[in-house]
Amino acid sequence: MSTENRKTGGSLFTPGNIIAGIILAAGIVVTIMRFTLGLGSVTNLSDNNPWGIWIGFDLLCGVALAAGGYTTSAACYIFGFKKFHPGVRPAILTAFLGYALVVFALHYDVGRPWRLVYPIFYQQGTTSILFEVGLCVFIYLTVLFLESLPAALEWKGGFDKYRGILVKLTMGLTILGVILSTLHQSSLGALYLIAPSKLHPLWYTPYLPLMFFLSSMFAGLSMVISEGMLSHKNFHHMMDAEYNAGYENLQLAFAKGAAWIMAGYLAMKLLGLAMDNRWHYLFTGYGAWWLFEVIGFVALPCYCYAVGYRDRNLRLVRIAGPWTVLGIVLNRFNISLVAFNWQLPSADRYFPSLGEIIISVFVVTIGVLAFRFIVTRMPIFFVHPAYKDSSH
């Protein structure tokens, strides 16, 4: 946690920084095109395919993968797993940045971004699932901001009064976060309930909201495991003894939790097929793809998590983590892009344009840079010396 390591880094022109710079420059070019020439100039969106990867990846995956915030804080503060405490701040920070970037990316996707507050403050379309999503994301982003704020206040110093108030709110914010996450994580799946004629029957089920909620839980747990690995590689010097002591236990415990939830999710996937007797679709091309997703990216990583926990095999757990994250991305892509509009002729199907991919990579890069900026300065991986006795 000393700052010497960072300062002795020297030149700004490291390979990572150069790549990040190129991505940022490309992103700025596409941004200018998007807001001067319109969506049509940089995207492959069409009247048949109004939602592309800016929704399928930036929104659906972004929100699911930011679920580590509510899962970790709930485990620590509500369910009493106090030993997870060192994991809470990195998870909350990842979640806050994730949601902030989801909202940022939406400004590219919607036609008139300056009206994004209309559904909340001007005219409410209460019959819309998207209204529920928007309202929850808006409030939850505020909650995550408040939950992240103590770290920033400790860093700057001299705000003990406000920090104290926020710390007292921890329990309330955590419960609010779980409620809001339950609602909007599931609602992202519920968005597709309105289009049974467009989504392939293997993916369309009335359980979609529940499946999105369940999968967000193991997505969050897996993100905490994966993010921890990356952070250890890059920010080890920022971590204190308490964080390092709890790190492996946290990964094992999260592996166990994820294995159980994934098993439940698998059962629900099968129930969804059984309920509407859709087994025969398994023997089609889409069926093979569905099995690829469900067996290859849910059942197998679930098994790895379970075995990894049983044998205390951290290596296996750390393989299953990123694997599960990939599975979540695959699932959200399948629902929003691959299995959506499945009946349209291939000429009318969607494939992302270079501009769309650049913006998505641009957004992720901003997230990584912001994360790096914050964890190398604020007390995220370590307890600030002045607040050793605090329970926050």
Next chain:
Amino acid sequence: MKRRHFLGLLGATGLSLTAGVSKARASSAADVTGLPNVGGVLFDATRCIGCRKCEAACNQVNELPKPAKPFDDLTVLETRRRTDAKTYTVVNKYLPEAGKPPVFRKIQCNHCLEPACASACFVHAFKKTESGAVVYDPSVCVGCRYCIVACPFNIPTYEYDKALTPRVMKCTMCYPRLLEGKLPGCVEACPKEALVFGKRRELLNIAWDRIGANPGRYVEHVYGEREMGGTSWIYMAPKPSFAALGMDEHLGTASAPELTSGALAAVPAVAGVWPVLLTGLYAISKRKEKIAEEEKKAAVEAAIAKASADAEAKLAEELGKAEVANKRRIEVEVKKALEAAAKQAEGGEDA
């Protein structure tokens, strides 16, 4: 006066009286039985000749940009088209049965009774009006395009080429004209009465009368009577099927709001139950901690108490032992003294 015009005017007059004051409808389950006098249009594919006069009229009355090929160029019918931001309606050509003449179908907004677009819109930009028209308000539209995702008929389109003022574009059933007592542009232009405007329930009667009067000519189904909860624009098709005209026959009868009402109903349940459950869980984990703490404390106290009791007992025992030893020592000393005294006395006597 032609029957079509008569019905149309009848409908439009009635509507112009009510449309001004009628409150626009939200699409909630409460409205399912609403709008008994809702307007609509009946399309009879057996009458359509694919002349594209409706397309031309639509383009003109809605002041849409002129297309590259003129409307009297019928070669465009050879390609399958859909609505776009510059075209509210298109006529497509289908060949349902080999060797038989083609059949044409006009595509435009079906003006659902419970519109998916209105249900999906998070700023309430779409409204189902008493006239039958589903209208859109661009002044609130954020441009999320969830309406386009939601529409089961692939109708709404978007102005992707506008940087700052893109709008959702779709047929309005010529709502401004309806308010003036005029017919929709396409209905007025149709030379074959393939389109009839009127009250929806009367149009349904006409449709079923035609089916009854021409056995074998029509598919015995009025498309839009029940599809997705019913539409204002309803269709009749020649045999063999609506699917042969590119229409989805598996949409089901559930309206869009019915599809999402369950998920929306879960909101208050989650918001109500979660805080109670979570606070309960928190209390349980807290209590477990507290009990564990208390038990630990009690155990420590008991251990201390036992240790001190043991120590006291031992002390008492030791003290007792010490007393006995002392007594004995005193006794021995006394005995010794007595013996010494006795010896002295004996010696004295001897001396």
